[in-house]
Amino acid sequence: MTSLVPLIVALPLLGAAIALMLGQRRRLQVMVSLASLAAATVMSAVLLVLVDRFGPAVVHVGGWDAPWGIVLVVDRLSAIMLLISALMLLGVLVFAVGQGIVDGDTEAPVSIFHPTYLVLAAGLFNAFVAGDLFSMYVGFEMLLSASYVLLTLGGTGARIRVGITYIVVSLVSSLLFLSAIALIYGATGTVTLALIAERMPDLPADIQLILGLLLLIAFGVKAAVFPMSFWLPDSYPTAPAPVTAVFAGLLTKVGVYAILRTQTLFFPDNQFSMPLMIVAALTLLVGILGALAQADIKRLLSFTLVSHIGYMLFGIAIGTPLAMAATIFYVVHHITVQTTLFLAAGLIDRVGGTTSLSRLGGLLKSSPLVAILFLLAALNLGGIPPFSGFLGKIALFRAGTIVGDPIIYVLIAVGALTSLLTLYALARSWNMAFWRPRKQVKDYTSSMSVSLVEDPHDEGIVLKKTISPLMIGATMSMLVLTLGLTVFAGPIFDLTTRAAANIRTPSTYIDAVFPNGTGFIADSNVGTNFEGGAQ
Amino acid sequence: MSASLTLVVLMAVMYAAGVYVMLERSLTRVLIGFLLVGNATNLLIFIMSGRPGSSPIVTGASVQDMVDPIPQVLMLTAIVINFGITALLLALIYRSWWLAQLGDEGDTLTDEHAAESAAEATATFRSSSDDDDAIAVSLDELERGDGATSDEDTDTRKTDAAGRAGASARDAEDQP
Numbered sequence: 001m002t003s004l005v006p007l008i009v010a011l012p013l014l015g016a017a018i019a020l021m022l023g024q025r026r027r028l029q030v031m032v033s034l035a036s037l038a039a040a041t042v043m044s045a046v047l048l049v050l051v052d053r054f055g056p057a058v059v060h061v062g063g064w065d066a067p068w069g070i071v072l073v074v075d076r077l078s079a080i081m082l083l084i085s086a087l088m089l090l091g092v093l094v095f096a097v098g099q100g101i102v103d104g105d106t107e108a109p110v111s112i113f114h115p116t117y118l119v120l121a122a123g124l125f126n127a128f129v130a131g132d133l134f135s136m137y138v139g140f141e142m143l144l145s146a147s148y149v150l151l152t153l154g155g156t157g158a159r160i161r162v163g164i165t166y167i168v169v170s171l172v173s174s175l176l177f178l179s180a181i182a183l184i185y186g187a188t189g190t191v192t193l194a195l196i197a198e199r200m201p202d203l204p205a206d207i208q209l210i211l212g213l214l215l216l217i218a219f220g221v222k223a224a225v226f227p228m229s230f231w232l233p234d235s236y237p238t239a240p241a242p243v244t245a246v247f248a249g250l251l252t253k254v255g256v257y258a259i260l261r262t263q264t265l266f267f268p269d270n271q272f273s274m275p276l277m278i279v280a281a282l283t284l285l286v287g288i289l290g291a292l293a294q295a296d297i298k299r300l301l302s303f304t305l306v307s308h309i310g311y312m313l314f315g316i317a318i319g320t321p322l323a324m325a326a327t328i329f330y331v332v333h334h335i336t337v338q339t340t341l342f343l344a345a346g347l348i349d350r351v352g353g354t355t356s357l358s359r360l361g362g363l364l365k366s367s368p369l370v371a372i373l374f375l376l377a378a379l380n381l382g383g384i385p386p387f388s389g390f391l392g393k394i395a396l397f398r399a400g401t402i403v404g405d406p407i408i409y410v411l412i413a414v415g416a417l418t419s420l421l422t423l424y425a426l427a428r429s430w431n432m433a434f435w436r437p438r439k440q441v442k443d444y445t446s447s448m449s450v451s452l453v454e455d456p457h458d459e460g461i462v463l464k465k466t467i468s469p470l471m472i473g474a475t476m477s478m479l480v481l482t483l484g485l486t487v488f489a490g491p492i493f494d495l496t497t498r499a500a501a502n503i504r505t506p507s508t509y510i511d512a513v514f515p516n517g518t519g520f521i522a523d524s525n526v527g528t529n530f531e532g533g534a535q
Numbered sequence: 536m537s538a539s540l541t542l543v544v545l546m547a548v549m550y551a552a553g554v555y556v557m558l559e560r561s562l563t564r565v566l567i568g569f570l571l572v573g574n575a576t577n578l579l580i581f582i583m584s585g586r587p588g589s590s591p592i593v594t595g596a597s598v599q600d601m602v603d604p605i606p607q608v609l610m611l612t613a614i615v616i617n618f619g620i621t622a623l624l625l626a627l628i629y630r631s632w633w634l635a636q637l638g639d640e641g642d643t644l645t646d647e648h649a650a651e652s653a654a655e656a657t658a659t660f661r662s663s664s665d666d667d668d669a670i671a672v673s674l675d676e677l678e679r680g681d682g683a684t685s686d687e688d689t690d691t692r693k694t695d696a697a698g699r700a701g702a703s704a705r706d707a708e709d710q711p
Contacts, residue, residue, distance in 0.1 A: 167623075
C-alpha cells in the first residue's frame, strides 16, 4: 500500500517526460497524459479506501527515517484531496482534448500543454502527500511553475500582461513561505510536520504568533483570501477555458489545504480563530460584491471563487471537529462545482462567441443542453436545497451555532447573505445569457444590467468555435459528480467527519510518522537559536 | 543565538533593497528585486543553521563541531527553483518587450505561427462595436436556418485576416 504514495507523484512526472518526447505525435501524447492521469485517479481511489480502513500511509523516502529524511504522509484528508483533484484533472483534460480536436490544435501549442499539465498534477499531488514543510514548498513551486506556463500559453499580449502580475504575486508568496520555513527551522530545528507539531507548543507565544501569521499570509495569497485576493479575478479569466477551470477548482484549494493542515497541526489550540473569522467575513462580502458588478461570466465566477473561500476559512476558524468535517466537505463540493461552472462558461464562450452578459442572449433556444448544465451548477453553487452547496453551508452553520459566539452568528448572517447574493448573480447571468430572447440584446434596459462592468480585455463576439461531444461529455460528467456529492452526501460526510477527527487530534498524525515516539531524536539544535525556546 | 552580525545586516539590506526595487514599474527591475529578495531568503535560511563549524562529512571531526547540513540542502533546492523561475521570467519579459515594440498588432504575431493564429487575428483586428451588429445580423440569419451565407462570411473574414497578419509579419521583419 505504501508504494502507491510516491508513485502517485512519480507517475504524472514520468508521463510529462514521455509526453514531452512525443511532442510531434499528438495522438500518442494525448493517450499518454490521459493514461497517467487515469492511473493516478485509480491509485488515489485505492489509497483513500486503504487509508480509511487501515490508518495513515507513511513512506520514508530512501529509507531515511523521519526527521532526517523526507517523509510522505497520506491521511484521510490528503487522500480525499488526492482523489478529488485527480478526478478534476482527468475531467478537464478530456475537455481540453475535445477542445483541441475541434480547434485543430491551433489555439494552444499542444506539445507544451500536455507535459505542463502533468507537471501541474504532480506538483498538486506532491503538495498533498508532503510530510514536511519543505517538500510542500517544492510541490507548490512545481504546480506554480506549471501554472505560469499554462496561464501565458500562446504568449498573447493580454495573457503576458496578467501573467506577469500573477507570477510576481505568486513569487512573493512563495518567498514568504520560504522565509517562514527558515524561521520555523530556526525555532524548532526541523521541517518535518509531525516534529514541528510536537515542538511548536513549547515555543514562546510571541514566536508562535509570528510563525503562524507568516504561514497564514503566505498561504492566504495562494488561497486568495480577501486583502490578498486582488490578483485572482484579473488573471484567471484570461487563460484558455480548461486552464481556468483547473486553476479555479484546484490551485486556491491547495492554499486552503495548507492552511487547514498547518493550523490544525501546529496550533491545535486554535489561536488564530479571531483573525480568521474577520478575514473570512471580509472575503465573503468583498468577493461577492465584486461578482455582482461583473458583466463577464468568467470574471463573475472568479469573484464568487474568491468569495466562497471565506466559507472554508470560517470552518477552519470555528475549529471544532464538526466544523472541520463541514470544511472538508465544502472544499470537495467547491472544487467540483467551480470547475463545472468554468467548463460551462467555456461552452458558453463557444456557443455564444463571448462571455459578456451584455452581448449574450437567446442561448436557451440555440443550446438547451449548455443551459441546463450551467443552471444546475449555478443552483448548486448558490446553495439551493437539496444540492451539496446547501448541505455544506448548513453543516458549517450548524457547527457555528453549536459553538455559539456572537461573532459566529455575525459570520453565519454574512454567509447566508453571500449565498443569496451568489444566487442572485448567477441567476441574473443565466437570465441574461439564456432566458432573454436574442432580439432584446441590442437595446436592453433593465435594473439588472445598469451597473455591470465590462471585462477590460473583452474582444467582442468571436463566432468561430464549435463544440465537440467530448467537451459536453466532460462537463456533464463533472455535473454528475456534483450531483453525486448531493446524493451520497451522507457517506461522504461520514468520511469527512472521520478525516476531521484525524486532523483535530494531531497525535494520530505524529504517531503515524514516529511510531516509536520522538524521544530518540537528539534535540541538539533546538533551543540554541532562541534563548528560552523549546526544551 | 550565534549568528554572524554581518550576515544579518546583509540580509536586511537585501530584503529592503529587493522590496524597494520590486515596486518599480519596469519589469527588469521587478526581476532584480525578486533576485535580491530570493537571495536574502537564502541568507535567512543560512543564518538559521546556527553556529559555524566544520563540514558535515564524516572525517574524524566530532559531531559537535559540524555545521547543520539541512539548511544548506534547503538553500540549494531554493537556489535551483529560483534559477528556473528567473529564466521563465526573463523569457516573459523579453516577450512583453517584443509585444510592446509591435503595438496592438503584436498580439497576433508569434514568430512562426502568424498564419496559424488567423483565428485570433480576427478577434483583435475587428473593432467590436461595428462587428457586433454584423454578427447579430448573421446570427439572425443562422437562426432562420440560412447557414450557408454566414459560413461563407466567416471564411472570407478568416482569409482576409490571415493575409493582414502575414503582411504585418513581413513589416516586422523589415524593422530591425
